Amino acid sequence: MTPAQFQGGAPPGGGATAPEGAGAPEGAGAPEGAGTAGGSGAPPPARPAPGLRPGLLRVVTSVLLLPLLLVFALCPPWVALVVLAAGAAIGFHEVAGLLRAKGLFPLRVEGTLLAVGLVVAYSFPNWGAGAVLAATIAALPLGYILRRLPVEKAFGSIAGTLLGVLLVGVFLGFLMGLRRVGWPADPWLGGRLLLFLCLVVCPADIGAYYVGTAFGRTKLAPHLSPKKTWEGLAGGIAASLLGAAAAKLLFLPVLAWPHVLVLGAGLSVMGALGDLSVSLLKRSAGVKDMGRLLPGHGGMLDRFDSWIFASPALFYYWKYAVAR
Numbered sequence: 001m002t003p004a005q006f007q008g009g010a011p012p013g014g015g016a017t018a019p020e021g022a023g024a025p026e027g028a029g030a031p032e033g034a035g036t037a038g039g040s041g042a043p044p045p046a047r048p049a050p051g052l053r054p055g056l057l058r059v060v061t062s063v064l065l066l067p068l069l070l071v072f073a074l075c076p077p078w079v080a081l082v083v084l085a086a087g088a089a090i091g092f093h094e095v096a097g098l099l100r101a102k103g104l105f106p107l108r109v110e111g112t113l114l115a116v117g118l119v120v121a122y123s124f125p126n127w128g129a130g131a132v133l134a135a136t137i138a139a140l141p142l143g144y145i146l147r148r149l150p151v152e153k154a155f156g157s158i159a160g161t162l163l164g165v166l167l168v169g170v171f172l173g174f175l176m177g178l179r180r181v182g183w184p185a186d187p188w189l190g191g192r193l194l195l196f197l198c199l200v201v202c203p204a205d206i207g208a209y210y211v212g213t214a215f216g217r218t219k220l221a222p223h224l225s226p227k228k229t230w231e232g233l234a235g236g237i238a239a240s241l242l243g244a245a246a247a248k249l250l251f252l253p254v255l256a257w258p259h260v261l262v263l264g265a266g267l268s269v270m271g272a273l274g275d276l277s278v279s280l281l282k283r284s285a286g287v288k289d290m291g292r293l294l295p296g297h298g299g300m301l302d303r304f305d306s307w308i309f310a311s312p313a314l315f316y317y318w319k320y321a322v323a324r
Helices: 003-008 054-074 077-101 108-123 129-147 151-179 189-215 230-250 257-285 300-304 307-322
Strands: 219-221 225-229
Touching: 054 189, 077 108, 077 151, 077 257, 077 300, 108 129, 108 151, 129 151, 151 189, 151 300, 151 307, 189 225, 189 230, 189 257, 189 307, 219 230, 219 257, 225 230, 225 257, 230 257, 257 307, 300 307
Parallel strands: none
Antiparallel strands: 219 225
């Protein structure tokens, strides 16, 4: 693929999608007055698209993902590693779509291998993530040079690829680290921590959506996500606290109530920060979604953006505040 093809081509199905309204230039289409009722010049009323409403579709997709998350949390670590390695490849592909939308040249092969390498490094701590990071710093500029890509795009392309490797590899690496907590002495502890994370972060998304829709007035970050409000954030925190309490009562009795309160509120806030961080990247690239993998959500990172900061927060809180 030539640089011109790489830069100008539309991203494939799994890549970033253009924002609503992108497409034909303004004024293009049918001539004025065509297709109007009675020749009045007013367009006919738009019919709603068939299917579920976006908010309900998001909830349905989330509910359908729960059994898969349950299986992932309870499977042996080596199975979790395979799943996360595949997730790293998908996630970096989505980041590469953002870079292409910005006219940059992501190093797809190197970035994918290095993101997967970070996940593996977190699965085998003796290998060390530092070695993978060192290889990343060396491999990305070398790969760019060997491909003879435009020099004027080098900094943005290499830095964007590095961000994608870290964003995807470190995030999924901490999920792998959580899954290995207690292994092999307590083989199910890590799985229960992953279920705890799910029951805290996922309700926050739903609570924030419905509370924000019903009562939202004060914008949280209008330059990044105009629909998010402080009221929605409060609803998400309340939903996370309920999820954390349910997790303690159902399968994590070792967690004291003060820790339940701290983690319920704290992980909800960290989830909101992860959501806003991905929104920042999408706004910068001028795309609406990271991909089309999950109906109602977009790509993998659209659905799991709330986990990006929440997973390392839970890992370190458990290590230094609960298990010490």
